[in-house]
Amino acid sequence: MSERTCAEIQRTEREHDDPVGGLWNGAVEAALRHYRAFLRQPGHYLDLCFEVSPHPESSLVNVANARDLLEEALRVLPLPARAELGRLVSSLDAEFRRRTLPDPHAYRRFWRGSGWWHQRLYDGEFRW
Template identity: 45%
Template sequence: MPRRRPGALRAEQSPRDTWHLPVLRIHGLSIRTSAAIDRAERLSGDYFAHPGATDRALRRYRAFLRAPGRRPLYPRVPLCGCRGCSFDDVRHARDVLDTVLGWLPLRPRTELAHHVRALDFEYLGRTLPDPFAADRQWRPDLWWRRRLADGQEGG
């Protein structure tokens, strides 16, 4: 009996079930945490916490803090409130991270919180407090919203 080629054997097999793997591996997080975040985003009905929003929020937060120099940074006010444009405001990215942190199980929440806490510490050092935040902000109870913002990002 002739031997069958490996390609012919693989072609007959059903495709592997990859539903348990995340669609997106988030840079700096474990595969388990990425899977938990992906699951939480897919099951949520939140308009802003769609699949991939956490990865985008972390990238946006890191990019904002990566600005060169030591001058204070000012979050940018978004021109529009849609899903894409709202990430122009780093405070919105932090809102999304806070929302997703509330949905996660203990271990993934701890790992994500560790990364966010490091970014928060740098954010506090690079931005200035807003003494009139209670009048200007729609959520003045959140500490990251009580920082001075400007129309342009940077110094």
């Protein structure tokens, strides 16, 4: 990403600092790192996994949480930075959709988030 976009992301993270439910300093970089690491795993299909710690960055092990954080950043960033980050996230999303399977029972799981990325199969769930 451009230096300008990186600076806008850092400014936005400082302005919207909320480690419990939102951004924090370095949040976007951490979310992108976890998203990319998830997609670099071997195998044709990948399963999402649950986080094991409530610490903000530990929650990003669940790549759906990382994607939530990126969605929040896209919501609050100014337009030029949003567009550049959006292009990067869109390419990761395409790979995510290709390498994960939809959960046909996601609508029954009250704990799932509303984003499409929460509607994928998690490790240990039934595969059809």
